[in-house]
Amino acid sequence: MDRALPTPTPETQHFWDGCKAGELRLQRCTDCSHTYFPPRPFCPGCGSRSVEVYAASGKGVLWSYVINHRPRPDMGKDPHSIAVVKLQEGPTMMTNIIGCPQTPEALQLDMPVEVVFETFGETALPLFQPAKG
């Protein structure tokens, strides 16, 4: 079964294009400097339309998660993490933690993680793995 994938909108296209290009793109307000997510063409902090897209570090920490023991058919058969990472730039983002056992012992809150883009057809999803070094 094919993975459930996003349908970009005009307001989010830059984010998904960035994933394909290997960049985690966030937006920041040029008036109040607030970095925010998910994408929108104005600042949810102050309402300004003066915002810019920039390439984020792709680094963060594991903020919280569950391990789903009843995976959706498109997610395979094994228990897997559904996680939220807190990005170095501030926002939180849902993802999967890959590249480590999907166990409470391996998935420790606050452990450093880094983005890795996984391609599904025409889409690349931002997944995270334990940071290397």
Add this chain to the structure above:
Amino acid sequence: MKQKSVAVVGAAETTKMGKIPDQSVIQLHADAALNAMADAGLKPSDIDGVATAGASPVELAHYLGITPTYADGTSVGGCSFMLHVRHAAAAINEGLAKTILITHGESGRSRVGAGGFGRNPASLMGQFEMPYGVTSPPTMFTIPVLRYLKTYGLTEEDLAMVAVIQREWAAKNPRASFKDPITVDDVLNSPMIAWPFRMLMCCLVTDGGGALILTSADRAKDFPQKPVYVLGTGESVETPMVSQMEDFTSSKAFRVSGKKAFDEAGIKHADVDHLMIYDAFAHLPLYGLEDLGFCKPGEAAAFIRERNTAIGGKLPLNTNGGGLSYMHSGMYGMYALQESVRQMRGIAPAQVPGAKISVCHGVGGMFAASGTIIFTNEG
């Protein structure tokens, strides 16, 4: 709103609850509505306002043969009915309608005439949460909890204890789905759904419904049942995506809604005799007790463990058994309201002796929305 200006004069659940394979969603709404009208001594032609979620108020009004001058289709998840009560109180005070019917019906288990769970892949949730394998609430509502536990040094046992104590209340309720006592070990040994959540930390999935009828306090005295007055109300919303909650250890919507309701009611926490906190999962009463101000941050688990919310405790909580043991058709808020009304009428199966003030707090979506209603039986 003006304190005690509006009252509940009709309240009922569906005739059957649990597994109802022979009724569609809209019929569950109607069954509950007809029971509530019988409770209030009213006919459909006496109702001039309708409010519901799930079904549309248009569908409801037409199905029941009601011609309303007020319709509220606010649909923000399981606490929608708290918001309907709040809006109805304002509408009655403003003269938009005199007698407002609020209904819930859901074929959560049997799925008769029910819609699907499909989500638009272009919505923000469809783009930024669905690709990572979230399914139903057990994989979304639960996501903040490990952060909460770590922040306050709590454990899975603390979550399990919530379910254990609510089962004690359910044992006193003949209509509860699950009545047999359970232990912390039973909860921790029940099937793993989404770590750290086991099956017995998650709500039931059932069929059923409920309905309320509200009118002005002046008229309420002429109805057959003891009026239950609305003393204070609150509502708020935060985010459609659980991953975007501002604080994983506290719900902003809970804090805003709860404070508004307490301010309106002009009461202190010590005045509260009975409390309902929508418990779709075992962590909800912990967040609710803290965000409503009954406990300091991180102290709700000890408050429950020390039996303050149990039978005989100083703050009886979820006295019907809650969504964990009583019933949960999908949008549980209506059943929490029904239990508050029963407690204020003095007819609950696990009646809190002499209760005069009941706080009923609901959640919608995955910490997306909240509604709080404070009732009293003193006019």
